Amino acid sequence: MVTKSINELEEGVMLEPQFDKRDGLLPVAVQETSTGQILMLASVNEEAFKKTLDTKLATFWSTSRKQLWTKGETSGDLLQVDNILIDCDQDALVYQVTLLGDGVCHTFDTKGNHRKACFYRELDINEHRLKFIKDMK
Amino acid sequence: MVTKSINELEEGVMLEPQFDKRDGLLPVAVQETSTGQILMLASVNEEAFKKTLDTKLATFWSTSRKQLWTKGETSGDLLQVDNILIDCDQDALVYQVTLLGDGVCHTFDTKGNHRKACFYRELDINEHRLKFIKDMK
Numbered sequence A, B: 001m002v003t004k005s006i007n008e009l010e011e012g013v014m015l016e017p018q019f020d021k022r023d024g025l026l027p028v029a030v031q032e033t034s035t036g037q038i039l040m041l042a043s044v045n046e047e048a049f050k051k052t053l054d055t056k057l058a059t060f061w062s063t064s065r066k067q068l069w070t071k072g073e074t075s076g077d078l079l080q081v082d083n084i085l086i087d088c089d090q091d092a093l094v095y096q097v098t099l100l101g102d103g104v105c106h107t108f109d110t111k112g113n114h115r116k117a118c119f120y121r122e123l124d125i126n127e128h129r130l131k132f133i134k135d136m137k
Helices: A006-011 A046-055 B006-011 B046-055
Strands: A026-032 A038-044 A059-062 A067-070 A079-086 A093-099 A121-124 A129-132 B026-032 B038-044 B059-062 B067-070 B079-086 B093-099 B121-124 B129-132
Touching (some): A026 B038, A038 A093, A038 B026, A046 A059, A046 A067, B038 B059, B038 B093, B046 B059
Parallel strands (some): B026 B093
Antiparallel strands (some): A079 A093, B079 B093, B121 B129
């Protein structure tokens, strides 16, 4: 595909995600549509992004397993993609999603349920220690 | 520093960001505290993260300029860090911030103001084209 000018990239309406610029992987913030809560951060390659567009189910590239990863494919905790945002220079994404299952995190809370979000701890900036966010322990 | 077990990383209260696992750079989603809006995605190395903790001003590693980058340092559009979240395996971050200036994006809207967020366009998933989010053109 012909490389777009910076102005076209930033002010245009053509989708041109800059995979090459980022060695094939763009970061994605996954945000719950209804609450604005950030559930996880992940990466997509071009194939994962295309599969997400085709299926409207959040699909990533697993950097640890080095394979395509449709979130919830095995657990059933799929993420329906409601909306995708792209940034000014088209090298970062936001997936706004609805949880079709319990949550996105592989960890369990003290009640034995998968946590809804991977971001369940916040930092005490002065003490440099973590504390669990209310109801996410 | 001694490597923590997976259980300590995931369920503990010790801050141990996994810079080594990610070649020195962790992704950060920058979210406005008051609205939940995602403003930008960026990266931090250990130095940028420490400077953020010390100054409570959002500081990143610029992957294009390859230098430490305190957001708004030259423009005055600094980001006050209210809260930092870290994910299950401590290799991704959320900075919850208050805008001390106009916005985070280097682009301008049609009124000539810097845009508040870099995510000002959403994707028409069926048409594969972008459209400007209301009031962000």
